[in-house]
Amino acid sequence: MNNILKVENLKKFYASDCVLDIENLEIEESSIYGLIGPNGAGKSTLMKLILGLVKKDSGKIFLFGKELNKKNQKEFNRVLGALIENPSFYEHLTGYENLEIICMLKNISKNEITRTLELVGLTNAANKKAKEYSLGMKQRLGIAIALIGHPKMLILDEPINGLDPQGIEEMRNLFNNIVTNSSASILISSHILDEIEKISTHIGILKSGKLIYNGKLSDYRMIHPPFISIETSDNIKTASLLNISQKNVKNKKLILGKKSNDEIGKIVHYLHGKVDIYRIEEERESLEKLFIAETKGVK
Known part of the structure; x- marks a missing residue:
């Protein structure tokens, strides 16, 4: 199976503190990689490094077999979908209008908007201003922004925050459908570890910036038998x-x-x-x- 993402000897420092030190991490196509760790372990930092939102100090990041650099980062970001920390959108615009902007930025057909809003359960709120959305609806809109355009990889930081149990189940089914029906993969973090276990094929456990486990969830379960x-x-x-x-x-x-x-x-x-x-x-x-x-x- 081909790797969508590969990380080698990746390090990030803030001042003299090493906040991320990953020797090796690989994410296969059609997989869901659950990234877990305490607050400050480096989960969001890793995601931001992949998206080029922060600069690495050393190491390499490969997407689809090609090394990421300053010149091609923008090109790769067109085929990535991301939700990092809190969803970002224009609150004075409607859900539909927010997705229109994303379509223009990524050169995606506006025909994708209706399908994407339906996927995340916001069809009835398409013409409602985002500032009038509930917390759960705002989270759904953030996921819609990440999903639009059939990204080859989704990078989702705490995507189910604010969702009720039904919404969490719907998102779980959505994520599973994405990897089942395409070669896309998902890198997802969450503090709701029960959900991570329900959807992940692989997990990585970060502690103080280092991966203390990196591999298949089934193998991790074999290490810790019932x-x-x-x-x-x-x-x-x-x-x-x-x-x-x-x-x-x-x-x-x-x-x-x-x-x-x-x-x-x-x-x-x-x-x-x-x-x-x-x-x-x-x-x-x-x-x-x-x-x-x-x-x-x-x-």
Whole structure:
């Protein structure tokens, strides 16, 4: 599979502070790359570097196999869609008029406007001034500005802020449809890690400007396998039989930890006739919990 974006030895300093130091990052076509990290970890800085909004101190950025530079940045930005931090638009203009301006700047047919407004659920508000939009509607307009013109790559910084649960689900479906029906890719950041997990094929975890994980979400999940819990007629007795601390009894369950199928089978066989087994469940730690552990340095 071809790479849409590749970053090599990218560094950015503010004064003497290194705010970004990425040795390698690759985003494949038709993928959704979820970028997560604490505030100040460098997420927005990376996105701004790709778009040429800030200047890198060293390293290389490649888009579609070509290295980005001052001369070609504007050309590449025509095939990128971006929403960085808060959406920017003219509040005294309507949603439709705001998209008209983007079409002129990117030399895109105005025929795209109706389709794009429909995609983000703003058809009925097309002729309403942006200053009269709710927070969620403004966020949708920002996404529409990023989407217009069939960009080959979307760069979205906190795109679902201000959206209600239905709006979040609609955006999730929209992003999945984009990568499913085209070779475009999405680089997306969000503090709503549950949503990142639902839509991402790959993730990058930034800590103090460095990528501490960079790869497929499925591979990350293999590094952190699910744990097993068991519910019996007497969880305290079960803990004693298995030589497990009673502290592992939580919410009517005994947490066994990460066990293989073979180990689970032996446990069930050993407990047979000693306690009644009601339920054995496989439970995954949330991405949010794993993220907190990673970024705090907890093993």
